[in-house]
Amino acid sequence: KAGVTQTPRYLIKTRGQQVTLSCSPISGHRSVSWYQQTPGQGLQFLFEYFSETQRNKGNFPGRFSGRQFSNSRSEMNVSTLELGDSALYLCASSSLTGGPYEQYFGPGTRLTVT
Amino acid sequence: QKEVEQNSGPLSVPEGAIASLNCTYSDRGSQSFFWYRQYSGKSPELIMFIYSNGDKEDGRFTAQLNKASQYVSLLIRDSQPSDSATYLCALNSGNTPLVFGKGTRLSVIA
Numbered sequence: 415k416a417g418v419t420q421t422p423r424y425l426i427k428t429r430g431q432q433v434t435l436s437c438s439p440i441s442g443h444r445s446v447s448w449y450q451q452t453p454g455q456g457l458q459f460l461f462e463y464f465s466e467t468q469r470n471k472g473n474f475p476g477r478f479s480g481r482q483f484s485n486s487r488s489e490m491n492v493s494t495l496e497l498g499d500s501a502l503y504l505c506a507s508s509s510l511t512g513g514p515y516e517q518y519f520g521p522g523t524r525l526t527v528t
Numbered sequence: 529q530k531e532v533e534q535n536s537g538p539l540s541v542p543e544g545a546i547a548s549l550n551c552t553y554s555d556r557g558s559q560s561f562f563w564y565r566q567y568s569g570k571s572p573e574l575i576m577f578i579y580s581n582g583d584k585e586d587g588r589f590t591a592q593l594n595k596a597s598q599y600v601s602l603l604i605r606d607s608q609p610s611d612s613a614t615y616l617c618a619l620n621s622g623n624t625p626l627v628f629g630k631g632t633r634l635s636v637i638a
Contacts, residue, residue, distance in 0.1 A: 447625065456630035457572070457616065470625045504571055515560060515620050519571040 416441065418507050418520035426526045432493040435523045439486050439507030445469070446488040447517060448480060451502040463488050464510060492525075500527045530555040532629035534617055540635045547604040549632050551617030554598070561593055561600045562626065564616040572616055575602070607636045 419438045427433050439446050447470075448460040459472040463482035480490040486507075492499055502524050506517035531554040541547045549563075560579045564572035578584045578591040578600065590603040600619075604611055614631040 457618075457628040459625045459627070462625060469623075472625065502571075510623060515623055515626065516562070516574060516577060517626060518574060519564075522571045 418505060418518055420503075420505055420520040420523050422523060423521060424524045424526075426528065427495050428528055429495055429497060431495050432491060433495060433525060434489055434491045435503055435505075435525075437488045437490075437505035437507075437520055439488070439505075440509075440518060443507035443509050443518075444486050445508040445510045446482060446486065447506045447508070448488070448490050449504045449506065450474070451504055451522075452500075457504070460490065495527045497527050500525060530558070530619070530627045532617055532619060532627055534615075534629035534632045536630060537633040538635045539632055540637055541607050543607060543609060543636055543638050545607050547607045547611065547634055547636070549602040549604070549615050549617075549634065551600045551602075551629055552598055553600070553617075553619055555619075555621070555627075556595075556598065557621050558595075558598075558619040559621045560619060561591070562618040563589075563591060563602045564618060564628075565611075566614045566616060566631065568613075575615075604634075607634075609636045609638050612636045 445464045447462040462470040466482045482488045502522045504522045506519045508517045533552045562577045563575045566572045578593045584591045588605045592601045616631045617629040618626040
């Protein structure tokens with residue numbers, strides 16, 4: 415089974431621009447979660463989508479948004495980029511079929527804002 | 529506010545020794561506990577999870593959970609240089625989002 419894929423892997427943007435990141439979950443997984451990872455703050459939860467609906471949301475400003483499509487693929491968008499948005503953005507998929515909530519991560523998108 | 533505490537390390541152990549990684553948490557309602565391994569420049573990889581008090585073994589890895597003490601640990605037996613990585617502890621309740629600790633950096637010295 416193919417793992418979680420994320421595109422692009424690397425991105426350089428300037429302040430004020432916007433960016434869209436994409437995530438394709440493991441086949442059959444319907445839950446996609448997004449995380450931001452920085453050296454200082456560690457892994458921080460952004461939001462989770464399940465069956466095209468946002469199920470949970472973290473404490474990030476409204477500049478961060480996401481969506482999920484009917485094939486479970488998900489995108490996240492960051493508008494009006496700030497220098498502090500430079501981070502590794504990770505998505506993780508889960509089957510949510512009951513039992514412990516195992517999440518499997520993609521390789522991440524390294525975003526650099528200059 | 530759920531908090532997950534891990535010693536940032538680095539924890540240095542000689543090759544062949546047992547590495548012991550610890551994690552404490554604040555939310556008594558936490559039900560499931562996960563250990564992820566993250567190599568430098570890579571994404572986290574799920575090693576194992578545990579949700580019942582006691583020990584759970586998987587190869588060289590053993591997870592230990594003590595809900596009364598709000599403590600979960602990961603033991604790595606016969607540590608190898610390839611085990612050198614950052615180990616992340618995570619937990620949740622039901623299908624709530626995972627809350628991660630900041631990780632412990634493990635260095636296995638050959």
